Amino acid sequence: MAPDRRRALRLAGACLLGIPSAGCLSTADPVASEDSERSEPPGDSEASEPDYDQCHLVRIEYHRLPGDVRTEIDAALENGDYRSESLRFDDAVDASYSYVVIDDTPYDPRVEDVDSEAKTLMLTEVDSVRKPDPPSLTVRNTADREHEVRIELAGEEPLVDETVTIESHDFRKYHPTDEFGSYELTVETLTGSEETRRFDFVVDDFRTEAEVTITDDEVHVSQGVIDYAPCEWDG
Numbered sequence: 001m002a003p004d005r006r007r008a009l010r011l012a013g014a015c016l017l018g019i020p021s022a023g024c025l026s027t028a029d030p031v032a033s034e035d036s037e038r039s040e041p042p043g044d045s046e047a048s049e050p051d052y053d054q055c056h057l058v059r060i061e062y063h064r065l066p067g068d069v070r071t072e073i074d075a076a077l078e079n080g081d082y083r084s085e086s087l088r089f090d091d092a093v094d095a096s097y098s099y100v101v102i103d104d105t106p107y108d109p110r111v112e113d114v115d116s117e118a119k120t121l122m123l124t125e126v127d128s129v130r131k132p133d134p135p136s137l138t139v140r141n142t143a144d145r146e147h148e149v150r151i152e153l154a155g156e157e158p159l160v161d162e163t164v165t166i167e168s169h170d171f172r173k174y175h176p177t178d179e180f181g182s183y184e185l186t187v188e189t190l191t192g193s194e195e196t197r198r199f200d201f202v203v204d205d206f207r208t209e210a211e212v213t214i215t216d217d218e219v220h221v222s223q224g225v226i227d228y229a230p231c232e233w234d235g
Helices: 011-016 067-079 087-091
Strands: 059-061 082-084 101-102 105-112 118-126 137-141 146-155 158-166 170-176 182-188 196-203 208-212 219-225
Touching: 011 067, 067 082, 067 087, 067 118, 087 105, 087 118, 137 146, 146 170, 146 196, 146 208, 158 170, 182 208, 196 208, 196 219
Parallel strands: 059 101, 137 208
Antiparallel strands: 082 118, 101 105, 105 118, 137 170, 146 158, 146 182, 182 196, 208 219
16 A cells, blocks of 8 residues: 555544534535436536535445535546546545445545646545554553463454463553454453453444453453544535
8 A cells, every 4th residue: 555545634633523624524505416326427517516524534435425426436437537627526535545435345536636727536446445544452461460361353364363471561562454344352361260252343434442451350352432423415
């Protein structure tokens, strides 16, 4: 993945803090678009157009986008690209950060300047959606003794599979994957009071770091969740 393909969240940080200007929710005037899905591309017009707040989610569902943006996507997929002097996609979506998912198929969008007046939209089908800042997994021993711990994390194939000795008040940190999905996490203590915990480790727009805490006699597993509204456009 090119270094500049997934830049930092920028405005997304403000979105998480609930700042209205960050772009999570639009306050634009609605535009009728009942027959816009899979229709002909819109022509450039001087008529009044809605203002879209650019979305900064990594995964954006096609059906949630405004009708005029979906029409541009349709044209780009049908013709290989779509050129416009007023590209609505660029207003609504951060092409350097987001993927567009159509019927469970992810596309990597790209917007390029044609000249000073026009831009071109292109979309490339990819295998999966990947998060530029994926959640980590920390296994922390808070007990007053060392613990031998078996750690397994797997999706379609193993991502982490090891047995480690963690000293008292020490930890191990993992960065297992950036691919969106749900993975099975198994943590088992092999010393002292043995306990096995199984948990879903999730990579998506709303999950943060996962933490396994080992005490003298039990294991706690948790993963943080960001409580903020997904992007919405009145289109």
